[in-house]
Amino acid sequence: MAVFQFMVLILSTEVLLGIFYYIITPKSIRKTKLIDYKSLLKGIVERIFLLVSMINDYPHALTLFGALKLATRLKRDDEQDKVKQSLYNDFYLVGNFISVMIAIFYVFLYKKYIG
Template identity: 40%
Template structure:
């Protein structure tokens, strides 16, 4: 089995288990888990996993800073979720571009 299929399989199984765990946790805490919060959690974990797999452990610091920044109450019109998800996507794309450029440089030498 190739690495990509194993990676996808592990992620799917782990996400199903985490959704079940958070659903049970919310059931006991009388809170509701929305689809948006589930998707946001999947995006967060995918970002961290992707960053660690490509060798950028420093993004853990960035991730923590973004989480703290979204907890600060602000009167701006930009919602915390929009700010957080936008930054995760932006940094992920920058990492992806870097990998693609590095691959292209390695292939042309």
């Protein structure tokens, strides 16, 4: 039963997080689609990676996560003007902080319900 509760809480949080990200995404960044499934899936995979890493006592995975996010971000600088780039950078930073906080919350839930 505890595993079921844990999974329901994570699923609920992911749905709410998807809605929240859609609301806070600036219109200049938002894609024309109502739901960007690719971004949602990437976020879920990132949080699963962080959850598994922290549950198994590998907090240095946060450093790897940060390095990978930075590496994937470097190319984008040449593609946008300065104002749009600044807006995207702010959104990107806030989104990553929220994602890491949610992963830490998942670890808390895991320890409470399963661990």
